[in-house]
Amino acid sequence: MSPVLLPTQLAAVLHGPRDLRVESRALFPPHHGECQVQLVATGLCGSDLHYFLAGRNGDFAIQAPLVLGHEAAGVITALGPGVAAQHANLKVGTRVAIEAGVMCRNCKHCSAGRYNLCKGLRFCSSAKTFPHLDGTLQEKMNHPAHLLHPLPENVSFEQAALAEPLSVLLHASRRAGVCPSPPSSSLLQKHPSSTSRPLLNGHTPAVTTSENLSTPKNILVYGVGAIGLLACTLARSLGVRRICAIDINQDRLDFAVREGFVDKDGAYCLTLPPRFNAHTSIKEEPSAALKRAKENSVAALEFLHESEGFDVVYECTGAESCIQMAVHSAATGGKIALVGMGSPNVHLPLATAALREVDLIGSFRYANTYPEALRLLGSNSAPDLEWDLGLKVSKLVTHRFELADTKSAFETLAKGRDENGRVVLKVIIGPPR
Structure with a gap:
């Protein structure tokens, strides 16, 4: 009997630091409970960039060739066994956003609706687990059906790809009490097609409701x-x-103000002091760094005319100096959402945080956010609305590349500016235009 020849497809595969190759790989049919998805748009993330530049992201180093990418959307091209019966909303031709984390669906965290904390979770394009789970920088991929979210008609593939980073902020905002969590009834649906099916054993998760929310004044x-x-x-x-x-980048701040993301008088460019002594390469002493952080915070609050501080601070850099500043720039009784992943160990002004009851809130990826993220992206499409979230999200996409040019896309992202001097914010990889 002659062997069965599988179709092939192209994938952008990372073999080591800056060693990214576009290769031909076999395309296997989807397994039970999976769909095959043709990838249409993948956004490049900061973690992808770390892997590209260093072959690792923090403590997680690649141990085998890895396909990067996890902010993605595409079209279903095939259904695996069991999908049609269990997921009536998924058909060949359905446009979907891809939720990249594959949870165990059986542990206490999954049962409580906090599957982002699942110890068995495998995340597309992450080297945390081995064997690694390949990401979305390929022409097609097979993925569990319960992690595919149909798109509203007015949400584009590029917008849907950005539902992933939007989910990160939606989760952080729920944790900080800025917006409500989904009602427990929606999380406990037992229908197999529910995107929240990881909840098992009847446990009801703690949720933030509209009753204990207070919209921050700033x-x-x-x-x-x-x-x-x-x-x-x-x-x-x-x-x-x-x-x-x-921020330390005036061009990015100018973009934020010009496009209305930030108030016209709300952008402060931080002058970055030398972190290391030019002659000895010794890092600044913790006490000096903490003193500098407090001084910088006072200067920033004065410039922004917010002497009492801010109700909620989103720390999106992961930089030690910014985390330190955040404690001082939060209002008394305020909250800090720790979104950025950076310095693993940080010296903090804990006495300041404790005496002023400033809450430091950890936030890791997301759980049960995709339906709401896609709703937000599609709900503000009327041209007369004051704030069109979907349109604003689209403005973040500054550069587009084809899959064959993925290495050039990463190099452009690493530089922060293209050959014409334009600021690089979000890079999308997609099919030829």
Whole structure:
């Protein structure tokens, strides 16, 4: 009997630091409970960039060739066994956003609706687990049907790809009490097609309801890359009227102000001091760094005319100095959402946080956010609305590349500017135009 020849497809595969190759790979049919999806748009994330530049993201180093990418949307091209019977909303031709984390659906965290904390979770394009789970920088991929979310008609593939980073901010905002969690009834649906099916054993998760919400009168965002700008646009859509930001990049701040993400008088450019002694390469002493953070915070609050501080601070850089500043720039009784992933160990002014009852809130990826993220992206399509979240999200996409040019896309993202001097915010990889 002659062997069965599988079709092939192209994938952008990382073999080591800056060693990214577009290769031909076999395309297997979807397994039980999976769909095959043709990828139409993948956004490049900061974690993808870390892997590309260093072959690792923090403590997670690649141990085998890895396909990067996890912010993605596409079209279903095939259904695996059992999908048609269990997921009536998924058919060949359905446009979907891809939720990249594959949870165990059986542990206490999954049962409580916090599947982002699942110890068995495998995440597309992450080297945390081995064997690695390939990401979305390929022509087609097979993925569990319960993690595919149909798109509203007025949401584009590029917008749907950005539902992933928007979900990060939606989850952080729920944790900080800025917006409500989904009602427990929607999380406990038992229908197999429910995107919240990871909830098992009848456990009801703790949720933030509209009864214990209070729209912040002001927010501050550290870092106006794509994640920081999404924090701004989500806050604006939730009714926050005063939105400010701090960054070290004046061009990005100018973009944020020009496009309305940040108030016209709400952008503060932080002058970055030398972190290391030019001669000894010794890092600044913790006490000196903490003193500098407090001084910088006071100067920023004075410049922004917010002497009492901010109700909610989104820390989107992960930089130690910014986390330190965030404690001082939060209002008494305020909250800090720790969104950025960066410095693993940080010296903090804990006495200041404790005496002023400033809450430091950890936030890791997301859970049960995709339906709401897609609803937000599709709900503000009328041209007369004051704040069109979907339109603002689209403005974050500054550069587009084909899959064959993925390495050039990463190099452009790493530089922060293209050959014409334009600022690079969000890069999308897609099919030939």
